[in-house]
Amino acid sequence: MKMTIILIIGLYFSAEDWIPYFENKEIEISFKTSLCEDHQNGVSLEYYLIRVKNKTDETLVVNFYLGDLDDKSEENKVAFVLNPLEIKTGSCDYQPVKLRLFRSESSKKGKGNTTLFNLNTITTVEVY
Numbered sequence: 001m002k003m004t005i006i007l008i009i010g011l012y013f014s015a016e017d018w019i020p021y022f023e024n025k026e027i028e029i030s031f032k033t034s035l036c037e038d039h040q041n042g043v044s045l046e047y048y049l050i051r052v053k054n055k056t057d058e059t060l061v062v063n064f065y066l067g068d069l070d071d072k073s074e075e076n077k078v079a080f081v082l083n084p085l086e087i088k089t090g091s092c093d094y095q096p097v098k099l100r101l102f103r104s105e106s107s108k109k110g111k112g113n114t115t116l117f118n119l120n121t122i123t124t125v126e127v128y
Contacts, residue, residue, distance in 0.1 A: 018051055021117070026060060026124045027082070028053040031117055033103055036092035046103040048117045049090035054082040056126075064122040066101045072120060081127070 018030035031048045038045060054060055059081060066076040080097040082088060090099030104114040 021119065022122055024124075026054070026056050026058075026126075027062060027122075028055060029064075029119065029122070031101075034092060034100075043105060045105055047090075047092065047100040048103050049092075050099040050101065050119075051087060051089045052082060052099070053087045054085055057084045059083055059127040061125045061127055062122075063124075064119045066098070066119060067115070068118050069120045 017032050019032060020028070020030050022029040030051050030053075032051075034047055034049050036045045036047055052062055061079065062082050063077070063079045065072045066078060078098055080088065088097065088099060092100075101117060101119075102115060103117075
């Protein structure tokens with residue numbers, strides 16, 4: 001019985017390895033790393049998956065740029081609507097809202113360079 005409870009608790013905490021990154025009175029942003037397999041090309045791409053939580057009872061437009069401030073461009077801009085108390089989470093699959101940031105490439109030849117997690121110019125606008 002004890003072993004079952006420990007196993008269940010362990011699985012719960014390992015599934016929720018989100019690292020807090022940014023928080024204010026309106027939103028909470030966290031991230032975790034995930035290995036995304038591209039079997040067709042024989043490459044594994046590691047991404048930072050991003051989770052954004054609306055902490056309010058209001059609808060918000062969330063804006064930020066992926067990467068360093070030096071890399072700020074329209075290509076790296078992320079903007080989306082977040083309904084009251086909604087949580088949006090990035091994944092390896094294609095999503096219209098790009099809630100993932102490339103971390104590194106891993107192929108049979110070896111591991112590539114690693115990009116550090118960074119978001120910049122994080123803003124929210126309340127929608128009335």
